[in-house]
Every structure is written in structure tokens, then in C-alpha cells.
Amino acid sequence: MYTKGVFEGFYVSEDEVIEFRNNHIGFSQIDLSRVSQFLSIQLASIHKHRVYNSFSITDVIQDLEGVGRGCKRRVAQFKHPPLKGLWKVHFFDPRFMVKNLINHWGLERANSPKLNNLFLRIDEDEEKSPSTHGWHGRLAHEMTVVGYEERARKNNLTGEWIIFLKYKGKNYYLCISRHTSPEEDRDVYEFLKNLCEHEYPFLLPIN
Incomplete structure (x- = not known):
């Protein structure tokens, strides 16, 4: 006991x-x-x-x-x-999601190459094919939904x-x-x- x-x-x-x-x-x-x-x-x-x-x-x-x-x-x-x-x-x-996204995009670093590349890609995509609601919605989707799916696909979720x-x-x-x-x-x-x-x-x- x-x-x-x-x-x-x-x-x-x-x-x-x-x-x-x-x-x-x-x-x-x-x-x-x-x-x-x-x-x-x-x-x-x-x-x-x-x-x-x-x-x-x-x-x-x-x-x-x-x-x-x-x-x-x-x-x-x-x-x-x-x-x-x-x-x-x-x-x-669900409480683990924020930490996983921080890890995936390297948000704890002063300078994250992965995040910088995402910004560049969003900028290029918007120039080629502007989204209905602007770059903000595209960025939010990429950082959350796509980012989490990528981390899960690599079997690298933190929890x-x-x-x-x-x-x-x-x-x-x-x-x-x-x-x-x-x-x-x-x-x-x-x-x-x-x-x-x-x-x-x-x-x-x-x-």
C-alpha cells in the first residue's frame, strides 16, 4: 500500500x-x-x-x-x-500539440532555417497563386495542420x-x-x- x-x-x-x-x-x-x-x-x-x-x-x-x-x-x-x-x-x-509544433518548426531557436524556408515558400506560393484570404491563412494552415501531419508521418511526436x-x-x-x-x-x-x-x-x- x-x-x-x-x-x-x-x-x-x-x-x-x-x-x-x-x-x-x-x-x-x-x-x-x-x-x-x-x-x-x-x-x-x-x-x-x-x-x-x-x-x-x-x-x-x-x-x-x-x-x-x-x-x-x-x-x-x-x-x-x-x-x-x-x-x-x-x-x-491535445495539450501536446503546441509543443510538437514548436519542436517541428524550431520556434525556440533565435533563427530557425525550417521556419525561414516556410516563410519563403509561402511568399513564393502567394505570388504565383494568391489565396482567397491572403497569405495569413496559408501560413496558419502550413504551420499547424501541415506541420503536425509531417511530424506525425515521421513518427516523431512529442508527448x-x-x-x-x-x-x-x-x-x-x-x-x-x-x-x-x-x-x-x-x-x-x-x-x-x-x-x-x-x-x-x-x-x-x-x-
């Missing part, structure tokens, strides 16, 4: 987590014994405080369990120690992962994690190791 401090850290009560876990439609047909208590705390907090749409996450779990819509998901195995052996699946929420482990043909869903750097992977590993010791001792040791 987790201490009261863990629940307080996510601004939810134990009763609220139990209520969410037992009644959220996103867990329909899911074996909850393979959804960690910690992930349940995270999801209950996300749902309560509207951090993301909780269905953005439970839909992914349902798809991986074969009871969802069968959408294609970005599933991959961690390739390098210390997380090697664990799996990650990307989920998307967060559900981290899980495969064991005897079944998935054990451990937690939600933001994308981490190699330097941060050790902290994630230590956390997950402690999590597995608490709930799934038969899954240890992780690599």
Missing part, C-alpha cells in the same frame, strides 16, 4: 482512486491486476484535475489489450540500460509514455512518464524497480 503522502502528492484521496479504478469506463474489459496502483493514482489525478483527457491513456491500454478500436500505436522497447527490457507506448493529448513490462505474454502497466533523457533513465529505473518490488515482485529483476 502507498502512504498517505503519495496520494496527497497527486491531490487525490485513496477513496477517489478506488472510485476511479472501479468505475471508469476506460478500464472496461481490462484486467486491473495488471494496472499498477501507482498508475491508477496517476490516472485518477489526471482525471480529477483535468491534466489530460484520461481516455487518451485508457484507450491506449484497451488497444494493447485487444479490446479497443485497434488504432496503431507507437510501441517500442527501451534499447539501452538501465531501462532495457521495459516497453513504452506513446499516447497523445508522454505509458511504461509497461511484458511477462508471459501479458502486459503489466506500470506508470506514465514524460520522455526522459539518458541521464534521467537511472532515476526512472530506480523508481520502477521500487514500484515492482511493491506490487509485482515476480517481475524482478528488471535489467
Whole structure:
């Protein structure tokens, strides 16, 4: 069992987590014994405080369990120690869109060649074939719709992962994690190791 401090850290009560876990439609047909208590705390907090749409996450779990819509998901195995052996699946929420567009066009840079090229291309296109509503609409469309589609096509969307482990043909869903750097992977590993010791001792040791 987790201490009261863990629940307080996510601004939810134990009763609220139990209520969410037992009644959220996103867990329909899911074996909850393979959804960690910690992930349940995270999801209950996300749902309560509207951090993301909780269905953005439970839909992914349902798809991986074969009871969802069968959408294609970005599933991959961690390739390098210390997380090697664990799996990650990307989920998307509308709140990730702005960050993806910033990354795609290099908007955090003082001078983005990709963005400059876009401006030049828009200017040339407008000169050849002026759009009905002016260059502003063309630029907005290219920066948002086209930019996001390009990033998605390259399978390079930024967001967060559900981290899980495969064991005897079944998935054990451990937690939600933001994308981490190699330097941060050790902290994630230590956390997950402690999590597995608490709930799934038969899954240890992780690599």
C-alpha cells in the first residue's frame, strides 16, 4: 500500500482512486491486476484535475489489450540500460500539440532555417497563386495542420509514455512518464524497480 503522502502528492484521496479504478469506463474489459496502483493514482489525478483527457491513456491500454478500436500505436522497447527490457507506448493529448509544433518548426531557436524556408515558400506560393484570404491563412494552415501531419508521418511526436513490462505474454502497466533523457533513465529505473518490488515482485529483476 502507498502512504498517505503519495496520494496527497497527486491531490487525490485513496477513496477517489478506488472510485476511479472501479468505475471508469476506460478500464472496461481490462484486467486491473495488471494496472499498477501507482498508475491508477496517476490516472485518477489526471482525471480529477483535468491534466489530460484520461481516455487518451485508457484507450491506449484497451488497444494493447485487444479490446479497443485497434488504432496503431507507437510501441517500442527501451534499447539501452538501465531501462532495457521495459516497453513504452506513446499516447497523445491535445495539450501536446503546441509543443510538437514548436519542436517541428524550431520556434525556440533565435533563427530557425525550417521556419525561414516556410516563410519563403509561402511568399513564393502567394505570388504565383494568391489565396482567397491572403497569405495569413496559408501560413496558419502550413504551420499547424501541415506541420503536425509531417511530424506525425515521421513518427516523431512529442508527448508522454505509458511504461509497461511484458511477462508471459501479458502486459503489466506500470506508470506514465514524460520522455526522459539518458541521464534521467537511472532515476526512472530506480523508481520502477521500487514500484515492482511493491506490487509485482515476480517481475524482478528488471535489467
